[in-house]
Amino acid sequence: MLSRKTKESIKTALAMAIAYGIALSMGWDKPMWAGFAVAFVSLSTSGQSLNKAALRMVGTLLAIVVSLTLIAWFVQDRWLFVVFIVAWVGLCTYLMSGTRYQYLWHVAGFATVIICFDAGADPVHAFNTAMLRAQETGLGILVYGLISVLLWPSNSRADFEDSVVKLASVQHKLYRAYHDLMLNKADAADVQALRAEAVQAQTGFNQLLPAAQTDSYEVWELRRQWRHYQRLVSEVGEVLEHWRESFDELQALDLHALLPNLEAFDAEMERRFVEIERLLDNQVPQDAPVPIELALDKTGLDQLSHFHKAALTVTRSSAHRLEVLTRSLLDCVSDIKGFSRPHTGAEYHVDKKSGFVPDPERMLGAFRVMLILWVAWLMTIYVEGVPGGTLLIMMATPIGMAMSTMPQVSALKLFVPALSGVLFAGLVYIFVMPQLSSFLGLGVTIFLATFAICYLNAAPRQALGRAFGLGMFVVVIGVSNQQSYSFISVANTALVLPIVFSIFMLTAYIPWSPLPERVFLRLLARFFKSAEHLISTLGHDPQQPLTTLQRWRKRFHAREVATLPGKLGMWGKMIDPRVFPGTDAKQVQALVINLQALSFRISGLIDARQRPQAEALVQELTQDMRTWRLAIQALFRDWTAQASIESELALEARLTKKLSQLETRVSETFEQIGEGRLKPEDYRNFYRLLGGFRGVSEAMVGYARLMRAMNLGEWRESRFG
Amino acid sequence: MMMDYVPIEFSIGGVYLPPLLVASLFGVVLAWLTVMLLNRYRLSRWFAYPPVVFIALAIIYTGLIGTFFIPV
Numbered sequence: 001m002l003s004r005k006t007k008e009s010i011k012t013a014l015a016m017a018i019a020y021g022i023a024l025s026m027g028w029d030k031p032m033w034a035g036f037a038v039a040f041v042s043l044s045t046s047g048q049s050l051n052k053a054a055l056r057m058v059g060t061l062l063a064i065v066v067s068l069t070l071i072a073w074f075v076q077d078r079w080l081f082v083v084f085i086v087a088w089v090g091l092c093t094y095l096m097s098g099t100r101y102q103y104l105w106h107v108a109g110f111a112t113v114i115i116c117f118d119a120g121a122d123p124v125h126a127f128n129t130a131m132l133r134a135q136e137t138g139l140g141i142l143v144y145g146l147i148s149v150l151l152w153p154s155n156s157r158a159d160f161e162d163s164v165v166k167l168a169s170v171q172h173k174l175y176r177a178y179h180d181l182m183l184n185k186a187d188a189a190d191v192q193a194l195r196a197e198a199v200q201a202q203t204g205f206n207q208l209l210p211a212a213q214t215d216s217y218e219v220w221e222l223r224r225q226w227r228h229y230q231r232l233v234s235e236v237g238e239v240l241e242h243w244r245e246s247f248d249e250l251q252a253l254d255l256h257a258l259l260p261n262l263e264a265f266d267a268e269m270e271r272r273f274v275e276i277e278r279l280l281d282n283q284v285p286q287d288a289p290v291p292i293e294l295a296l297d298k299t300g301l302d303q304l305s306h307f308h309k310a311a312l313t314v315t316r317s318s319a320h321r322l323e324v325l326t327r328s329l330l331d332c333v334s335d336i337k338g339f340s341r342p343h344t345g346a347e348y349h350v351d352k353k354s355g356f357v358p359d360p361e362r363m364l365g366a367f368r369v370m371l372i373l374w375v376a377w378l379m380t381i382y383v384e385g386v387p388g389g390t391l392l393i394m395m396a397t398p399i400g401m402a403m404s405t406m407p408q409v410s411a412l413k414l415f416v417p418a419l420s421g422v423l424f425a426g427l428v429y430i431f432v433m434p435q436l437s438s439f440l441g442l443g444v445t446i447f448l449a450t451f452a453i454c455y456l457n458a459a460p461r462q463a464l465g466r467a468f469g470l471g472m473f474v475v476v477i478g479v480s481n482q483q484s485y486s487f488i489s490v491a492n493t494a495l496v497l498p499i500v501f502s503i504f505m506l507t508a509y510i511p512w513s514p515l516p517e518r519v520f521l522r523l524l525a526r527f528f529k530s531a532e533h534l535i536s537t538l539g540h541d542p543q544q545p546l547t548t549l550q551r552w553r554k555r556f557h558a559r560e561v562a563t564l565p566g567k568l569g570m571w572g573k574m575i576d577p578r579v580f581p582g583t584d585a586k587q588v589q590a591l592v593i594n595l596q597a598l599s600f601r602i603s604g605l606i607d608a609r610q611r612p613q614a615e616a617l618v619q620e621l622t623q624d625m626r627t628w629r630l631a632i633q634a635l636f637r638d639w640t641a642q643a644s645i646e647s648e649l650a651l652e653a654r655l656t657k658k659l660s661q662l663e664t665r666v667s668e669t670f671e672q673i674g675e676g677r678l679k680p681e682d683y684r685n686f687y688r689l690l691g692g693f694r695g696v697s698e699a700m701v702g703y704a705r706l707m708r709a710m711n712l713g714e715w716r717e718s719r720f721g
Numbered sequence: 722m723m724m725d726y727v728p729i730e731f732s733i734g735g736v737y738l739p740p741l742l743v744a745s746l747f748g749v750v751l752a753w754l755t756v757m758l759l760n761r762y763r764l765s766r767w768f769a770y771p772p773v774v775f776i777a778l779a780i781i782y783t784g785l786i787g788t789f790f791i792p793v
Contacts, residue, residue, distance in 0.1 A: 487736070491736070506772070506776075509772045513772075579760075717763070717765070718765050718766050718767075718768050718769065718770070718771050719760050719765040719766070719771060720756035720760050720765050720771045720772075720774075720775060721771070
């Protein structure tokens with residue numbers, strides 16, 4: 001019985017040999033373009049491969065339109081020609097690091113460069129070159145598509161369904177763990193692994209959904225419901241995190257007394273998570289969800305301080321969101337599985353992103369690729385005898401674009417697989433191919449070499465080795481109907497690689513250092529700059545409309561605060577603790593978790609500020625809130641400048657003093673206003689705002705504590721990368 | 722005397738390599754070893770922009786090798 005990796009390797013190898021065979025028998029020039037298509041669209045299931053194939057084809061067609069337009073307009077002026085090519089590649093690089101159609105934009109970018117530089121010098125044949133590229137890409141895709149469908153077809157549906165069940169089970173466990181954490185029955189450190197598992201399960205689900213839509217009619221038919229399910233489960237993950245962030249302030253409270261139906265609420269949530277898992281397992285529904293709200297014990301509540309009331313309000317609000325969300329999720333799963341049951345009426349609205357907000361990391365990636373292209377182009381023109389000629393540009397573009405999506409990976413790490421690919425292909429080209437005299441021999445050689453590369457690089461972490469191995473093999477063997485052999489062509493290709501990677505390493509330092517600790521500090525400063533801006537917007541009356549620019553800036557900074565902790569986590573893992581003995585990996589991880597908490601709390605505070613506040617409370621407490629807000633802003637400003645961090649003890653003392661002052665002020669204000677004049681909603685909105693301020697302040701004290709234990713002075717020192 | 726400094730290509734199995742390429746390879750390797758040592762003893766912190774220092778060292782070493790060991 002053949003293993004899965006053997007089968008997949010045979011499929012790719014067979015497709016490669018057949019694609020070359022057809023291209024050669026048709027007398028087409030550059031059959032390697034068909035080989036490239038096979039090499040890069042072959043993935044583990046037919047759905048994934050067909051999706052990638054479609055993106056490659058559309059990307060190629062788009063590249064053809066752009067290339068022919070650029071050639072038609074600028075072929076007489078090489079500088080304008082290059083300016084527009086570089087601008088187009090920059091745009092494609094920016095778009096490819098987004099969330100949709102990444103591969104389409106990747107292909108659209110580098111295929112434009114290949115067609116333009118191949119045909120630009122010979123504009124009379126530009127159309128033929130572009131058409132050749134399209135038909136050979138189509139051929140490679142068609143051949144691999146047919147083989148993947150006919151030979152050991154591998155459907156994504158089973159993997160997709162497994163990923164759905166796994167995600168539901170992990171979210172259930174995470175809910176359980178957070179519930180125990182709230183009641184002090186679990187250790188926060190144990191929950192970390194579960195959180196990572198949940199993120200991984202969500203990523204797996206997100207990757208498999210488009211593939212399953214393509215190769216499974218059942219999933220395609222229900223694609224709208226599945227996309228809705230995807231939005232809901234992603235929201236469940238987010239709401240669970242928001243909920244967990246409010247636990248620290250609850251530790252001193254007797255929650256069972258204050259929330260009398262906490263156990264009933266938990267039992268209902270537990271039932272729903274179990275029911276979701278049962279439905280996904282195709283079992284008939286049992287319990288209909290019962291709407292439930294966490295009740296408050298009025299007597300117990302009156303004895304609490306205002307800040308404890310605020311913390312409780314924040315927790316209840318997250319619990320309420322979770323309650324509505326799980327009901328929506330149950331409805332959605334029932335729909336998908338075709339169980340006719342009355343809808344619970346829960347409509348959870350997931351906010352859709354609106355408007356364009358630039359991402360600085362993606363812009364930096366696009367800038368670097370444009371720079372790489374310029375350097376390669378100028379070298380080709382002005383450095384006499386540079387090996388490879390335009391091959392330098394054609395090689396630098398796709399690799400540079402791919403590297404822009406993984407900036408934390410050093411160019412040196414890619415150099416070894418690329419060079420190994422050239423060496424392997426060089427050996428085949430020099431010692432095996434000259435002995436061949438028919439396509440039978442060539443086909444068998446291509447099959448065996450492709451099989452070896454795929455089989456030896458079958459694990460997902462070896463994807464780079466596979467890509468470079470196949471890519472370099474196709475380039476170096478340079479198959480054509482009038483085959484000629486030249487050592488110089490292998491030597492030139494081998495020499496182009498160090499030059500391309502030298503360009504990558506040099507441009508990586510422009511405009512900022514790519515060393516992980518430096519990037520970490522830069523992102524940290526950006527996080528606090530954005531946090532400061534968002535906090536400053538609290539001073540704005542939510543009833544007054546914002547100008548377009550203000551709205552746009554707020555959206556930009558909100559996105560920065562939401563996404564930067566994730567980016568910091570990624571870069572934090574790359575910091576080598578052996579180089580910086582003053583800081584260990586656990587401290588960096590704790591810092592990232594703290595920043596994530598700060599991010600959630602800032603977004604909670606911004607959200608709380610949007611809710612209407614009672615006029616009487618606004619009049620009395622505006623000044624107190626303002627001084628608090630300004631103090632937070634001042635600290636964020638200091639941290640942006642990475643000035644010395646105030647001791648956490650001093651901060652804690654300031655916070656305790658402020659809390660006690662406010663406690664008194666709030667009590668006085670409530671007494672002054674008198675009972676019965678404020679509606680329950682006024683209390684709820686006010687306590688959410690107060691809880692938001694306190695939550696942010698507590699997270700800031702935690703940040704100061706962590707920072708003082710770390711020796712970041714070392715990170716600021718210059719060093720060679 | 723000057724005849725001693727005529728550039729001679731390196732032949733590896735019949736493949737000729739220009740002397741400047743060989744000298745620059747050694748120059749880069751020596752520069753790399755130097756920056757490793759500078760990092761090891763925390764001397765790199767005295768440089769404002771290390772990547773340029775690396776390039777400068779590689780050029781200096783290549784020049785020295787080209788002058789004294791491998792005529793380029």
